[in-house]
Amino acid sequence: xxxxxxLLDSDSCIGCHACTIACKSEHDVPLGVNRTxxxxxxxxxxxxxxxxxxxxxxxxxxxxxxxxxxxxxxLFRADNGVVDFQDDDCIGCKSCMNACPYDALYINPETNTxxxxxxxxxxxxxxxxxxxxVVCPTEAIKIGDLDDPNSEISRIIARDDVAVRSPEQNTKPxxxxxxxxxxxxxxxxxxxxxxxxxxxxxxxGNMGGPKHPTVPVHLGKKPTDEExxxxxxxxxxxxxxxxKAKVSGYLVTKAIAAGVMLVASLLVLMGNxxxxxAVGVIPPMIAGVFLAITGVLLVSDLKQPGRFYYLITKGNWxxxxxxxxxxxxxxxxxxxxWWIGGLIESETLLKVLxxxxxxxxxGTAGYTAFLFGQCEGRDLWQTPLLLPVLxxxxxxxxxxxxxxxxxxxDVPDAKTICWVLLGGLGATAAFVAMELxxxxxxxxxxxxxxxxxxxxxxxxxxxxxxxxLVIPAALVILTxxxxxxxxxxxxxxxxLALVGMFAYEDSFVxxxxxxxxx
Numbered sequence: 302x303x304x305x306x307x308l309l310d311s312d313s314c315i316g317c318h319a320c321t322i323a324c325k326s327e328h329d330v331p332l333g334v335n336r337t338x339x340x341x342x343x344x345x346x347x348x349x350x351x352x353x354x355x356x357x358x359x360x361x362x363x364x365x366x367x368x369x370x371x372x373x374x375x376l377f378r379a380d381n382g383v384v385d386f387q388d389d390d391c392i393g394c395k396s397c398m399n400a401c402p403y404d405a406l407y408i409n410p411e412t413n414t415x416x417x418x419x420x421x422x423x424x425x426x427x428x429x430x431x432x433x434x435v436v437c438p439t440e441a442i443k444i445g446d447l448d449d450p451n452s453e454i455s456r457i458i459a460r461d462d463v464a465v466r467s468p469e470q471n472t473k474p475x476x477x478x479x480x481x482x483x484x485x486x487x488x489x490x491x492x493x494x495x496x497x498x499x500x501x502x503x504x505x506g507n508m509g510g511p512k513h514p515t516v517p518v519h520l521g522k523k524p525t526d527e528e529x530x531x532x533x534x535x536x537x538x539x540x541x542x543x544x545k546a547k548v549s550g551y552l553v554t555k556a557i558a559a560g561v562m563l564v565a566s567l568l569v570l571m572g573n574x575x576x577x578x579a580v581g582v583i584p585p586m587i588a589g590v591f592l593a594i595t596g597v598l599l600v601s602d603l604k605q606p607g608r609f610y611y612l613i614t615k616g617n618w619x620x621x622x623x624x625x626x627x628x629x630x631x632x633x634x635x636x637x638x639w640w641i642g643g644l645i646e647s648e649t650l651l652k653v654l655x656x657x658x659x660x661x662x663x664g665t666a667g668y669t670a671f672l673f674g675q676c677e678g679r680d681l682w683q684t685p686l687l688l689p690v691l692x693x694x695x696x697x698x699x700x701x702x703x704x705x706x707x708x709x710x711d712v713p714d715a716k717t718i719c720w721v722l723l724g725g726l727g728a729t730a731a732f733v734a735m736e737l738x739x740x741x742x743x744x745x746x747x748x749x750x751x752x753x754x755x756x757x758x759x760x761x762x763x764x765x766x767x768x769x770l771v772i773p774a775a776l777v778i779l780t781x782x783x784x785x786x787x788x789x790x791x792x793x794x795x796x797l798a799l800v801g802m803f804a805y806e807d808s809f810v811x812x813x814x815x816x817x818x819x
Contacts, residue, residue: 303380303381303382303446303448303449304363304381304382304446304447304448304475305361305381305382305383305420305425305444305445305446305447305475306361306382306444306445306446306447306454306475306476306477307358307361307420307442307443307444307454307475307476307477308442308443308444308445308453308454308457308458308463308477308479309355309356309441309442309443309476309477309478309479309481310439310440310441310442310443310479310480311353311354311355311441311478311479311480311481311482311485312441312479312480313439313440313441313480314339314354314355314356314439314441315354315438315439315441316339316341316352316354317339317438318338318339319433319436319437319438320337320339320356320433320436320437320442321335321337321338321339322436323432323433323435323436324336324337324418324432324433326432327421327424327432328416328421330409330416331409331410331411333410333539334407334408334409334410334416335407335538336358336359336407336416336417336418337356337357337358337418337433338356338357338358338537338538339354339355339356339357339536340354340355340356340357340485340534340536340537340538340819341353341354341499341534341535341536341537342355342482342484342485342491342532342533342534342535343532343533343535344482344484344531344532344533352535353481353482353485355478355481355482355485355486356433356441356442357403357404357405357537357538357819358403358405358417358418358476359384359401359403359405359406359417359418359419359476360403360405360465360466360472360474360475360476361382361383361384361420361474361475361476362384362472362473362474362475363382363472363473363474363475364471364472364473365378365384365472366400366401366402366470366472366675366676366677366678367384367397367400367401367405367406367417368384369400369619369620369675370396370397370399370400370619370620370621370622370672370675370676371396371397371617371620372392372394372396372611372612372616372617372620372622372623372626373390373391373392373608373611373612373615373616373617374387374390374615374617375387375388375390375391375392375414375415376397376415379422381422381425382447382475383419383420383422383425384417384419385419385422386414386415386416386417386419388412388414390611390615391414391415391605391608392603392604392605392606392608392609392611392612393408393413393414393415393603393604393605393606393608394602394603394604394622395408395415395543395544395602395604396620396622396672396675396676397415398415398543398678399543399544399676399678399679399682399814400675400676400677400678401677401678401818402466402467402470402472402677402678402818403466403467403474403678403818403819404540404678404817404818404819405417405418405819407540408543408604413604413605414604414605420444421433430444431444443457447475454477457477457479458477461479462479463477463478463479464477464478464481464483464486465477465478465486466478466486466487467486467487467818469742470677470678472677482532484531484532485532488515488534488817488818488819489529489530489743489744489747489816489817490529490530490531490532491530491531491532491533491534492515492530492533492534493515493533493534493537494533498534498535498536498537499535499536500536501536515534515817529743537819538819540818540819542811542814542815543814544602544810544814545807545810545811546807547598547599547601547602548598548602548810549803549806549807549809549810549811550598550803551595551598551599551602552669552691552694552806552810553694553698553799553802553803553806554591554592554594554595554598555591555592555595555629555665555666555669556666556691556694556695556697556698556802557587557588557591557698557699557701557702557799558587558588558589558591558592558595558632558662558665559588559632559661559662559663559665559666559695559698559699560662560666560694560695560696560697560698560699560700560701560702560725561584561587561588561591561698561699561702561703562584562585562588562632562635562636562639562658562659562661562662562699563658563659563662563663563695563696563699564584564699564700564702564703564718564721565580565584565585565639565658566655566656566658566659566662567717567721568580568713568714568717569651569652569655570655571714571717573713573714574648574651574652575646575648576713577643577646578710578711579706579710579711579712579713580643580651580713581639581640581642581643581644581646581651582640582643582644583706583710584639585636585637585639585640585643586640587702587706588636589633589636589637589640592629592632592633592636592665595629596629612626613626620675621668621669621671621672621674621675622672624668624671625668625669625672628661628664628665628668629665631661631664632661632662632664632665635654635657635658635661636658638650638654639651639654639658642654662695663692663695665695666691666692666694666695667688667691667692667695669687669691670687670688670691671688673687674687676813678818679744679748679813679814679816680741680742680744680745680748680813680816681741681744681745681748681749681752681809681812681813681816682813683745684736684739684741684745686732686735686736686739687736689728689732690729690732690733690736693725693728693729693732694725694729694802695725696721696724696725696728697722697725697726697728697729697798697802698725698798698799698802699721699725700718700719700721700722700723700724700725700795700798701722701725701773701794701795701796701798701799702795702799703718703721703722703795704718704719704722704788704791704792704794704795705792705795705796707788707791707792708788708789708792715788715791716781718791719777719780719781719791720781722773722777722791722794722795722798723774723777723778723781725798726770726773726774726777726798727774729770730770730774733765733766733770733805737749737753744816747816748812748813748815748816749812751812751815751816752808752809752812755812755815756811756812756815757807757808757811757812757815760804760807760808761804761805761808763804764800764801764803764804764805764808765801765802765804765805765806765808766801766805767801768797768800768801768804769797769798769800769801769802769804769805770798770801772794772797773794773795773797773798773801774794776790776791776793776794776797777790777791777794780794
């Protein structure tokens with residue numbers, strides 16, 4: 302057994318891009334994506350300035366989060382320690398891209414599967430060196446066995462001052478940099494200036510916004526106008542956002558599915574199991590529809606949707622994508638049994654199913670917190686408050702769904718529904734406030750700033766907070782205080798709460814991916 306790693310000598314690198322070109326040629330890497338690339342940064346103030354180069358690529362982590370989250374084990378560790386991938390098993394879920402703290406993975410536009418640097422493992426297996434190492438004119442790229450104290454890179458690492466990228470992520474990376482400027486290894490310390498990069502226009506405020514994730518820079522100001530920014534990014538590779546509206550929507554649809562059954566179970570425990578329509582039949586139908594929509598959103602977001610069944614046939618039980626799939630399936634079985642119980646008017650069956658329904662609903666609403674927790678590259682999503690936020694949103698969604706349902710059928714204990722909705726809104730507001738005011742890493746602070754003051758601020762404040770929390774809470778309080786018999790105010794509050802929930806989740810999902818990782 303060997304444990305291969307890279308030593309990248311930044312002192313020797315001349316920024317020639319030979320490694321990038323060799324890699325593209327060796328692996329037929331399409332335009333627009335890269336397995337390895339060279340990043341340029343510029344430091345200092347004229348005339349005392351310098352440009353520095355660093356090679357960026359997969360860090361072949363000993364504790365690789367991409368392997369843990371991969372639902373089909375398409376990413377695996379070879380016998381020589383290399384983190385390799387198997388195209389035929391990849392479903393294109395993009396979870397590995399958010400799990401990687403180094404922006405090392407991309408979706409190949411020709412295969413629709415995840416690719417990255419694998420150290421040219423096909424060459425290593427026959428005794429050849431990686432193509433990037435072969436072509437490097439200054440021998441700035443070295444490969445060797447980190448477990449062999451006599452290997453060249455082991456001696457350099459033991460003797461010289463070396464660094465790794467994002468050591469705080471505890472992924473145990475096996476790519477070491479000698480002579481690298483720390484600003485080039487920490488993307489939050491550099492920014493793309495308003496006049497763009499040396500070979501690309503990337504202006505803040507132009508149509509479509511910046512093409513590269515970067516620290517925000519105010520128009521007309523130097524990059525140093527942001528606290529902690531000490532250098533300019535002069536050249537890097539674009540990395541696109543991977544999870545967007547479909548993931549945000551799925552968070553809301555499964556919250557509705559879970560919430561409806563939470564409220565239905567509450568009504569059963571309160572002695573309303575004899576209400577066939579409002580408790581026995583319609584709730585599992587609503588939950589089933591939104592659970593199905595959840596599944597459609599999940600499958601349609603895959604780059605290889607035809608392989609979705611690999612979650613079951615090739616499932617990696619370390620991944621919360623796989624665990625979540627089984628949670629959703631178990632919940633759907635409970636819904637089917639509940640619906641049958643409602644049809645045959647079996648109050649006993651509904652009472653028996655109340656607790657399993659609550660457990661299934663909580664699992665359906667909350668498992669995403671653990672999935673997002675496996676996305677090591679997105680610090681905003683690592684908050685321990687994410688689980689309570691998701692559960693509070695499920696309560697809100699359940700109260701909202703029942704408040705809307707009351708427009709069409711008689712719902713028992715209508716005031717209870719209002720109190721459930723108000724309780725969910727209050728709990729969500731409290732947890733979100735705690736989330737925004739709690740201290741975190743620089744990544745967290747930047748993501749919160751982007752969400753509350755930057756690109757997604759209007760969506761967050763006007764949509765998520767005002768429309769999703771403040772106005773619905775005011776309507777429900779008014780309904781309860783004035784004892785309004787009409788179902789319209791509460792139904793309107795419920796509708797606004799669901800709309801606002803999507804606005805909040807979408808800003809949260811996107812802001813978490815807006816912080817640069819490379």
